[in-house]
Amino acid sequence: MQPKVNQILYLQVASADEEASKINYKARIADYREQDLLIEVPINEENGKLKKLYLGDELSAYFLNENGVKHYFNSHVLGFREDVIKLISIRKPDPDQVTKVQRRSFFRVPAELELAVKLPDQTRFLAYTDDVGGGGISFLADGKWQVKEGETLECWMLLSYKNGSLDHSGFVSEVVRVEKLESGRIQVMCKFAQINDSERQRIIRYCFERQLDFRNR
Template sequence: MLPKVKHFLFLQVASSDEEEAAMEYKSRVEDEHEDELLIDVPIIEGTGKYKRLFLGDELSIYFVSGDGVKHYFNSHVLGFKDDVVKLIRIRKPQLDAITSVQRRSFLRVAAELEIAIRMSSHVRFIGMTDDVGGGGISFLCDKRWPLKTSQELDCWLLIPYRNGTVEHAQFKAEIVRVKDMETGRNQVMAKFASISDSERQKIIRFCFERQLDYRKK
């Protein structure tokens, strides 16, 4: 389903500042057009503090439907409109770009990041991602590791940010597919089976930063 007028939106803004990127703001859809939504200036619930947005800001957003399901999508600021109150114009998502809480899927970007993987208490190895996103990862590893579909892995992803800081995101990943590569390695596609919101946000922040870098090229 698409967000409609009067729906509350909960959003995070891409930022190189870790604390700012982790902040969640609340807004409401006040109007809609064919390709855009007009929303209130976001605030931090309980404080009344407003968040100033700028043209081009990347947003990770969710809204809650009547049956209690969270629906996630990505958007960005298109501009502003001065009405009775100031409204912010954001890109309306395509229906197929909205994902539910059961299968959250955020922006995915190509990235070579080091990932430590534990198959069992005795088997650990290092792989290299070829893409990452808020809903899962794909990585390359040596064929000698006996990986198979539906297998669950403990993972630690090394994430470098633009400001020079480095974080580790920890999660459990479930293998969706293992592809035999001609290079002598396997490509492993996996979705997050268990990940905290704070760990997921580390990955989303990296994806937003990488996308911004692509747009500047």
């Protein structure tokens, strides 16, 4: 099931501040397009204030069907459009990403980071991430590598921070989906299967730095 024009979306916005991430907002869906939804500026349900969103902001959202059942999905801000009123473009969820069970996850940011990957058969190769978050990554690789959905990969990712320092983060990820691109390369979407908290925090630090970069452009 997909949201519809004029329905109300109920939102929470990912934030480093835990209390801020719990604030509830609502916004009307103004338009439904092939790749995105256009929504009005969200309003804080408690105090009625408008919420300014930034490019790359991650959202946890739900809408109600005609029977009052909540349908949840995760999204992020793609851009903005000035119409009679200001509208915000957010990524439209795939039908299989809409669920009746809330599945909040860490936000992701676009990032091209060097990634060393080891397959279950011990094959090793280098790839580059497409996006990165505290809950998982996606990466691009040569189509010759036999990466399969459901298998686990050992990964080592090179993180570069704004102060010029470099760090490595190691983790085990589970392949959620593999897509073959027209270029012949593959895009591999993964969620973290085994990662310790310090590794995750390094990745989240990197993500927030990247999010600030988007906001300052």
